[in-house]
Amino acid sequence: MKKLLILCGALAMSTLMTAQDLPEMTYDIDISQNLDTFFVTLSPASALDKSTNIYQFAATAPGTYQTMNLGRFVSSFRAFDKKGRELSVTRKSVNQFEIDKPHKLTKITYQMAETFDTQVEDFPVYLMCGSSIEEDHALINAHTIMGYFEGYQKSPLRISVKGKDNWKVGTALSRKDGYFLASNFDHAVDSPILMGELSFADTTIADTPVEIYTYSQQGKFDSKSLLTGMSDMLDATLQFLVKLPVDRYTFLYFFEPDPIGATGAWEHSYSSEYVLEEKEPTPEYMRSVTDIASHEFFHIVTPLNIHSEIVESFNFVSPTPSVHLWMYEGVTEWASNMLLYRGGVVQEEDYLQNAIAYKILxxxxxxxxxxxLKKLSDESFNGGEASRQYANIYFRGSLVAGLLDIRLLELSGGQSGLRELMLKLIDQYGKGKPVSEKTFFDDLTAMTYPEIRDFFDQYILEANPLPHEEYLAKIGLKLTRGETGFSVTKMEEMDASQKMLFEAWSKNL
Structure with a gap:
């Protein structure tokens, strides 16, 4: 109830002030004093409203699908007026500090422990969504270091980071007069910063500049070799989408031997961030790195452009699941594999076994x-068994997307599959024009065929057994379940319908 009341208060404040009316917030972050601690000073450009007495740290962040409670990492939280006198501060909850007489406040200071080296009993923060400071680098995800005043989530931000002068900096944020600029708190969270002894490479895909910054603790990886390995994937993504829905993009890579915690990647609107184990850069491992990048890069479509109102106006206070996780992660995983196959980067046998048969197994x-898939979404923030089951969104979610592609191709006579539907959605929706959390299934049905509503009901909202044999047979493929593994193979003989649909399904772009 307490969180609900605070949320309602924040919404009420937003109706009184537009983003243009909100004062600029300046964050000064010092990472030079201690290798495990961020020292933060926040200074509003003008006085706050008298009712703005809550400073909020994030309980979660977009695209993480986990409870984080970043307030656990805060210490020495203090507030000051213009004469340097301390204002009374009360900790209201794990993520909230209440400040007495906020209209007199000129700055707050606090310390934030890095998440990499700080042990917690529950809800560990994924490494790629966390923070790190060492002698030769710093990884900054804004939600792990910064908070916001209730009602001022949309305030424009200036962010300075005091590190080492010779460090390279990788981020999608622009920079002016020594400050990174973010239009609001959401924008800052959407724009990680990697600093340190980094390698750099860049290229242009169509008219889109692409940059790569890499931190490799043992020097086994560098940006130029990563770019070489990713070039075909980037070209295949362009072919799949026809045009990229971003005007720039930045890859941030962090390689560390024997990392403690969950490694992986995190997508953002104009960048993606990777914390991966620093293994030997064998062809097999380099390919897995590219496969991960393909998934994250495709997130420029969903949820970063195509998303519901839950993503559009993100609630950092109380984690709120979206029923459309099937699209955000499942469709993205399917597309990231399919575009490599249709783009000629991955061979047919490889695709059939790894993107279909292995995922079914x-x-x-x-x-x-x-x-x-709906339950995976509903339970995604709850930890425990939900955390263990969540990873299936990348397997079952991708498989359901693949079946949807086949069904759409069948109903359209091979003319239009899931790719074509995604291209329509890109044109119809986007930032500032979210899909409806409640009606999107019906909207998609109206855009396609009445039969698709039944597909959504059976395989997304409910957990009916997936009809792999039936659907694969439509495109001339056969699934074999064996004791040691599963396999998908082409039928020796196909009828005319199967040949037509297989050609439409596998066509090069």
Missing amino acids: VDEKYFDESWS
Whole structure:
């Protein structure tokens, strides 16, 4: 109830002030004093409203699908007026500090422990969504270091980071007079910063500049070799989408041997961030790095452009699941594999076994098939068994997207599949024009065929067994379940319908 009241208060404040009316917030972050601690000073450009007495740290962040409670890492929180006198501060909850007489406040200071080296009992923060300071680098995700005053989430921000003068800096944020500029708190969270002894490479895809910054603790990886390995993927993505829905993009890579915690990647509107184990850069491992990048890069479509109002106006106070996780992660995983196949980067046999057969095996053997894609979304923030089942969104979610592609191709006579539907959605929706959390399934049905509503009901909202054999047979493929593994192969003989649909399904772009 307490969180609900605070949320309502924040919404009420937003109706009184537009973003243009809100004062600029200046964050000064010092990472030079201690290798495990961020020293933060926040100074509003003008006086706050008298009712703005809550300073909020994030409980979660977009695209993480986990509870974080970053307030756990805060210490020495203090508030001051213009004469340097301390204002009374009360800790209201794990993520909230209440400040007495906020209209007299001129600055707050606090310390924030880095998440990499700080042990917590529950809800560990994924490494790629966390923060790190060492002698030769700093990884900054804004939600792990910064908070915001209730009602001022949309205030414009200036952010300075005091590190080492010779460090390279990788970020999608612009910079002016020594400050990174963000239009609001959401924009800052959407724009990680990697600083330190980094390598750099860049290229242009169509008219889109692409930059790569890499920190490699042991020097086994560099940006130029990563760019070389990713070039075909980037070209295939362009072919798949026809045009890229961004005007620039930045890859941030962080390689560390024997990382403690969950490694992986995190997508953002104009960048993606990777914390990966620093193994030997064998062709196999380099390919896995490219596969991960393909998934994250495709997030420029969903949820970063196509998303519901839950993503458009993100609630950092109380984690709120979206029923459309099937699209955000499942469709993205399917597309990131399919674009490599249709773009000629991945061979047919490889795609059939790794993107289809292996995913079917994992879904059926290692996860609870009674969990629908909707349930995976509903439970995503809850930890425990939900955390273990969540990873199936990348397997079952991708498989359902693949079945949807086949069904759309069948109903359209091979003319239009899931790719073409995504291109329509890009044109119809985007930032500032979210899809409806409640009606999107009906909207998609109206854009396609009445039969698609039944597909959504059976395989996304409910957990009915996936009809792999039936759907694969439509495009002339056969699934074989064996004791040691599953395989998908082309049928020796196809009828005219199967040949037509297989050609439409596998066509090069």
